[in-house]
Amino acid sequence: MTEIPSRARVVIIGGGVIGCSVAYHLTKLGWQDVVLLERKQLTSGTTWHAAGLIGQLRASSNMTKLARYSAELYAGLEAETGVATGLRQVGSVSVALTAERKEELFRNAAMARAFGVPVEEISPAEVKERYGHINLDGVKAGVWLPTDGQGDPANIALAMAKGARQRGAVVAERTKVTGITREGRRITGVSYDGPDGPGHIACEQVVNCAGMWGHQVGRMLGTNVPLQACEHFYIVSEPIAGLTQMPVLRVPDECAYYKEDAGKMMLGAFEPVSKPWGPIPEDFEFDQLPEDFDHFEPILEHAVNRLPMLADAGIHTFFNGPESFTPDDAYHLGLAPEMDNVWVAAGFNSIGIQSAGGAGMALAQWMEDGQKPFDLGDVDISRMQPFQGNKTYLADRSTETLGLLYADHFPYRQKATARGVRRTPFHHQLLENGAVMGELAGWERANWYANPGQEASYAYSWKRQNFFDNVAAEHRAVRENVGMYDMSSFGKIRVEGPDACAFLNYVGGGEYDVPVGKIVYTQFLNDRAGIEADVTVTRLSETAYLVVTPAATRQADQVWMQRHKGDFNIVLTDVTAGEGVLAVMGPNARKLMQAVSPNDFCNAVNPFGTAQDIELGMGLARVHRVTYVGELGWEIYVSSDMAQHAFETLYAAGRDMGLKLCGMHMMDTCRIEKGFRHFGHDITCQDHVLEAGLGFAVKTDKPDFIGREAVLAKKESGLDARMVQFKLRDAEPLLYHNEPILRDGEIVGYLSSGAYGHHLGAAIGMGYVPCKGETTAQVLASSYQIDVAGVRVAAEASLKPMYDPKAERARS
Structure with a gap:
């Protein structure tokens, strides 16, 4: 015992x-x-x-x-x-039955090269060489990973x-x-x-x-x-004569994988609509769930065609066992x-x-x-939101998530289940104007706007998707005229108390002892000077600040502050839902603001990086003059009770000016042209703030803040890598992230983010390039290419933003 x-x-x-x-x-x-x-x-x-x-x-x-x-x-x-442990390095073959899946597999192969994983793109004939039992009907290509295994x-x-x-x-x-x-x-x-x-x-x-x-x-x-626990199915055949050790075979377009085991064949399924299961019985131990052959039969029909030997092999085991899946x-x-x-x-x-x-x-x-x-x-x-523990939500979402593991992993693909939980104050107004919603952290957000008569939904692809031209038009509006988009989902955390200034000066890299109304762009650093949060901090009063965070990291950022609170006399409060936020951006943003408010928006009164309280229509608001798209503009914070009035007022005043409603995709295409970093992709806890090119936001003359010594040490030792912006010289290919970066023909890294630069006229990517001991001139003197699904595309490299490098437009 x-x-x-x-x-x-x-x-x-x-x-x-x-x-x-x-x-x-x-x-x-x-x-x-x-x-x-x-x-x-x-x-x-x-x-x-x-x-x-x-x-x-x-x-x-x-x-x-x-x-x-x-x-x-x-x-x-x-x-x-x-x-x-029974570990055998048998390798794996994944095959594509569609052109879209082929591109996904080839992009994954390129990513594998960037990550140092042995990989080979193979033709249908080469698939057959490695997996002789397969029926090649419909197979367009494959990918071979020799170091995969089973145990x-x-x-x-x-x-x-x-x-x-x-x-x-x-x-x-x-x-x-x-x-x-x-x-x-x-x-x-x-x-x-x-x-x-x-x-x-x-x-x-x-x-x-x-x-x-x-x-x-x-x-x-x-x-x-x-x-959430879900039923999960596989079958094991009777022994098959002559069956020897085989690679693992994955046919994601048929929701199936195949594994040889002791002369038998296992067929596993990731069905598109899965079955949540529970509650779990108290005595559950080495148990299985009742068979559901009707649920599994469509996958088995494809499998018998794909591996004809299964047609003559009896079923030894039909297994249904629970596994847990997250949202x-x-x-x-x-x-x-x-x-x-x-x-x-x-x-x-x-x-x-x-x-x-x-x-x-x-x-x-x-x-x-x-x-x-x-x-x-x-x-x-910490990425999980509190509401995501709701059992009804989990059961609904889990019907989809199991199948998504083998579904096409298209860029921008949105979950279809468990939607509509969190809505901004402008939700219905945006829908009435053609908004196509995406979901992030439970928030319904307008990602792009359909034109009249256009279907307001995604048609997914690895190529130019159906929203490409729509986003291009939104992008042009912000660059050339004025656009408006909903930022209400971004996290808002009030930091209040007599020690608010001292606390922020300890937890953040910036200087927060600033006048009331001043906005500070800043990072929260760890002891290695890695970036734990990327936020703006606005001083609302002598004892109160507002920290604005990405929607997905609000909880993580608040928890980071809570865990470093120590003896500071402060209170942290999530006020995200209390205010709606509309961003008005573009060369004519000031003209629109002056049309809806008697307040003065000139540089002398409201310079870049400051906030002011204003009248807006018949209501009140607070405006922050900042930008994530690189243009003149304001983020308008208005209490939820007056939010719809604020939208109506701005939209009516902007109609004659050609105001265009815009979505999150536009924000991403504009920010990447400007070289603005995206937290979670371009900057993370392991990326040094100086190598990320954000040293301007760190004030080392402060005596004590988290990460200060690591910042000073890096200044002394020099940078090991630098964040570089790339523009493809060919206007056709698209970038998303993880595409390999080649410097003078050798892989040196991968893109941390990518999007199409509609103003610059080509796909833009960002990523870290090793540069130990090198000058700026040496970094830029090299020849760069980006590997897009196995094709090397020449790229222009820059350490400065390719769009408005001096930030003159935002400060105009």
Whole structure:
């Protein structure tokens, strides 16, 4: 019987592959008093029935790094622990049945090269050479990843559990967590019911690795962990004569993958409309769900055609087992926003085996250092909004997210389910004028505007989509006349109290001891001078500031400030929903503002970077003279009760001026022409603020702020990389992000963001280029190309904004 201690440094809840990995990696870092509690047996939830696919390529460089680490770890576990992981590097073939999927696969192949993953684009004939059993009907091309593999999921978990035990961890099975004790924002202890009866462990940290139970365990711990269990299907054939080791085959256009295992063939499905499942029975352990052959049959019909040998092979096993899926198909990792010592590693969206090693390593290092080891924004639990824990929302969204894993991953693709939760005050007015909505953090936002008679919906493609000309017209309006767009979804956090100025001067890199009405563009830095937040800060009074953040990072930015509050006498309040915000931008923006308000908008009264209270129509507003599109303009903040009146007033006054309603896509195309950074893409917690080209926003003459020493050290040592803006010399290709950057014929990096520059007349990209010891002239003297789906396209490079480099238009 396992003896459970009364105290622990950390309690890990859940003994699947993720919990075992976290325990393994914490003990590897030297942590003592590590306790893992599993309600039934290790691996008995989802891990035991996982397919065990281990792919190397993920959607970002850091996620790819973690997947690669998993494969390398599993390869060495048997020698360390004596437990065989069954790891085989069999490679994988993915095939395209449409031209659009071919472009996606070839873009992924280019991305793989940028991330250092071996890859090869292959013809249909070469697909057949690597996978002789396939029927090539409809196959247009493929991609070969030789380092992909497969393994034994349960043994991988058990090997890591054994490794953790060997270094002193306590792993207790049949021990269910029943409750917690709590003081403020910290868990102080965990209660359990085990084989010897109930008990309690006093602890310093808790990690929620409860898999499909993660949502309810999260609630017990006072945290929000949005995930939903769904039915997930595969079949295993009877033994097939002559079947030998094969690569993994993926046919995403038929929602299917194929894996050879001990002379049998496994066919797995990612059906377009999935089936949420729950509640989970109390006695659930190594269980499966009832068969639903009707649900699986369409995929099986395609499979029998794609692999004719399946037509003669009997079905040995029809398996339906639950797995957990998150609202955005990215797993949850990190410190829960609601608590200061509750960590999460859950919701792995059917990629738990290939992710577990890397995720456990990253989380353990984060717990050890108190900060992320590198950018984990894709999976940071802080990205989730509070409402996303709603069970009705989760069930609705999960019907789509499972299938999206194998759907076409078109740029700008919007979720179709669980929509309409958060709406700005202008929502219906925008819809009445042709707005086509996208969704971000639950907010419905106008992304572009359809013309009269045009269908107000997306027609997705990797080429020019149906909104391309619409966005071009919106772009021209902002560059040449005046446009208006809704920014209400952007986060608004009030920082108030007698220490507000001192607190912001500590947590941020800028100088905030400024006159009332002054706006400061700034970053919150970590100890490495990486960028944790990219915000504007407006001084509203002697003791109050407004911090404006991207919509997706409002919660993360507020939590960052909360965790660095210390003894500062301040209060933080989310006021996002209290004000609607309309941006009026373009050369004629001042003319429109003067038509709706008696206030003075001249440079002497309201210069760039200042705010003022105004009358607007019959109401009141506050205007901020800033821009994210590089033009003269104002962001107009108006209380929600007067928001619709403000819209009506501005829209009526602008009609005779040719005012054009614009969307978020326009904002992105304009900002990239101006070289403005996009948080989460161009700037992250691992990007040094000086290498990002944002040193102008950091005031090192301040005596003490987070990241100051790292800024000074970088100034002394010099830059290792610089953010460069690129313009393709060919006007036809499109850029999105992750396209490889070639310098003098060699891959040196990848684009962090990309969009079409309608004014500049070609696609624009931004990305970091290594430059240690180099001058500006040396960086720019090179020849640059961007790899677009395998085609190298010549590019012009610039370290200054290609549009209005002196920012004269915004200050006019």
